Amino acid sequence: xxxxxxxxxxxxxxxxxxxxxxxxxxxxxxxxxxxxxxxxxxxxxxxxxxxxxxxxxxxxxxxxxxxxxxxxxxxxxxxxxxxxxxxxxxxxxxxxxxxxxxxxxxxxxxxxxxxxxxxxxxxxxxxxxxxxxxxxxxxxxxxxxxxxxxxxxxxxxxxxxxxxxxxxxxxxxxxxxxxxxxxxxxxxxxxxxxxxxxxxxxxxxxxxxxxxxxxxxxxxxxxxxxxxxxxxxxxxxxxxxxxxxxxxxxxxxxxxxxxxxxxxxxxxxxxxxxxxxxxxxxxxxxxxxxxxxxxxxxxxxxxxxxxxxxxxxxxxxxxxxxxxxxxxxxxxxxxxxxxxxxxx
Numbered sequence: 001x002x003x004x005x006x007x008x009x010x011x012x013x014x015x016x017x018x019x020x021x022x023x024x025x026x027x028x029x030x031x032x033x034x035x036x037x038x039x040x041x042x043x044x045x046x047x048x049x050x051x052x053x054x055x056x057x058x059x060x061x062x063x064x065x066x067x068x069x070x071x072x073x074x075x076x077x078x079x080x081x082x083x084x085x086x087x088x089x090x091x092x093x094x095x096x097x098x099x100x101x102x103x104x105x106x107x108x109x110x111x112x113x114x115x116x117x118x119x120x121x122x123x124x125x126x127x128x129x130x131x132x133x134x135x136x137x138x139x140x141x142x143x144x145x146x147x148x149x150x151x152x153x154x155x156x157x158x159x160x161x162x163x164x165x166x167x168x169x170x171x172x173x174x175x176x177x178x179x180x181x182x183x184x185x186x187x188x189x190x191x192x193x194x195x196x197x198x199x200x201x202x203x204x205x206x207x208x209x210x211x212x213x214x215x216x217x218x219x220x221x222x223x224x225x226x227x228x229x230x231x232x233x234x235x236x237x238x239x240x241x242x243x244x245x246x247x248x249x250x251x252x253x254x255x256x257x258x259x260x261x262x263x264x265x266x267x268x269x270x271x272x273x274x275x276x277x278x279x280x281x282x283x284x285x286x287x288x289x290x291x292x293x294x295x296x297x298x299x300x301x302x303x304x305x306x307x308x309x310x311x312x313x314x315x316x317x318x319x320x321x322x323x324x325x326x327x328x329x330x331x332x333x334x335x336x337x338x339x340x341x342x343x344x
Contacts, residue, residue: 005032006302009062011082012073013038013047016096020071020123021051023295030302034067063089069119069305070094071298076101076180077173080109087118092305094121094298097184099318101175103326110315121301121311122318125293126185127192128300131262131275135248135255138264139193145251150194150222150230154183157241160210169212177206177214179325183234186244188313188321189257193248196225197324197340202331209237220328232328319343 008031010020024033037056038044048055056062059082062070069092072083076098086093093113099106099122113120126132138144156178167173174181191197202220210216216237222230243259253266264272297313304311323341331338 005030006305007032007034007066007068008302009034009056009065009067009070010036010053010073011038011059011062011070012096013040013043014073014075016073017047019291019294020073020298022291023298024071025051026291026295027299027302030299034065035062037062059085062086063091068092069301072096075167075173076175077167080105080112083109083120084112084116087113087116087120090116090118092119092121092301094123094301094311095315096123097188097318098175098180099315099322101171101173101180103319103322106319106322110319113315119305119311120315121304122313122315123294123297124185124188124313124318124321125297126189127313128293128296129260129275131257131260132189134262134274135246135257136193138253138255139248144248144253144255144264147194147224147226147228147248147250149247149249150190150224150228151247151249152183152186152190152230152232152234152245154178154186154232154234154244155238155242156182156234156236156244157239158210158216158236162236163210163212169210169214169216171214174214176325176329177204177212177216177218178234178236179204179215179218179328182236183218183232183244184321184325186234186246187232187324188318190230190246191320191324193246194224194226194228194230196320196342197222197230197327198225199223199337199339200324200327200331201337202328204329204332207235207237209239215332218328218332220331316343 033053035054035056036048044055072095163169200220204215204218217235220232246257248255256263260275262274301311327338327340
């Protein structure tokens with residue numbers, strides 16, 4: 001495999017860029033940042049200089065350069081055109097979640113990359129936490145027995161000032177509220193462990209704690225294709241904010257992943273703990289978490305590009321959580337049970 005550092009451009013310098021920039025600094029032996037780009041010239045040059053990197057003047061300059069890949073950190077509504085242009089230029093793309101603002105646009109973006117044979121990876125970093133990795137091995141190995149019940153809780157908090165930012169918590173910019181912007185991480189992790197959900201019964205709402213267009217509260221009952229049942233409660237109105245949890249109850253053990261810490265209660269009396277509790281951005285500071293998970297995700301993506309293989313979380317893989325969120329939203333709108341469409 002080629003040992004030369006992969007050349008990467010970063011597009012977007014907003015709030016989401018912080019852990020990516022820190023991770024890229026730690027990966028400097030295998031990743032060379034060729035430049036930073038954002039539409040605001042002053043801002044992009046300021047940020048690039050602060051990290052010791054060059055800056056690009058345009059998307060066209062990136063497309064024409066010898067850059068191998070681009071990390072796209074723009075808001076969801078600013079993705080389609082630039083990702084399509086990068087894909088057509090033969091660049092590999094690692095993009096922040098969500099794929100797009102709604103299911104239709106997300107599918108279209110993934111298909112555009114596939115038509116250009118461009119590698120597309122999605123940043124859903126919760127899969128890379130130590131506790132999540134350990135939980136995956138237990139589930140895949142079958143040692144915990146058959147899955148019977150799933151419980152997801154995302155009790156986060158966002159100040160009103162968070163939603164006062166232009167476009168935040170809107171359908172035209174973010175694609176929605178707590179489901180698309182916050183809970184998507186835990187829901188994606190859940191699906192990677194449990195397999196598909198077949199149907200949901202849901203309710204969403206906007207509490208009086210926030211003035212915003214989209215929902216800050218969502219709850220749903222789930223039925224999985226493997227016969228298990230489950231529940232989801234997600235909110236950004238739970239002051240002061242707490243750690244998200246994913247609980248899997250199986251025949252032989254109950255497993256609880258809280259933030260990065262996995263606790264396994266075996267039916268025979270054994271108790272195991274893997275990983276550590278860590279801040280996850282659940283409180284008023286959305287970026288209050290380490291860059292470790294981003295570092296591991298970027299490193300895996302770089303390894304995939306160098307090796308000519310698909311990354312662990314491809315665009316099509318990420319569509320699974322979009323189909324689930326779409327079903328939750330449909331059920332909430334109609335008050336009826338909603339089937340979850342399958343990723344083809």
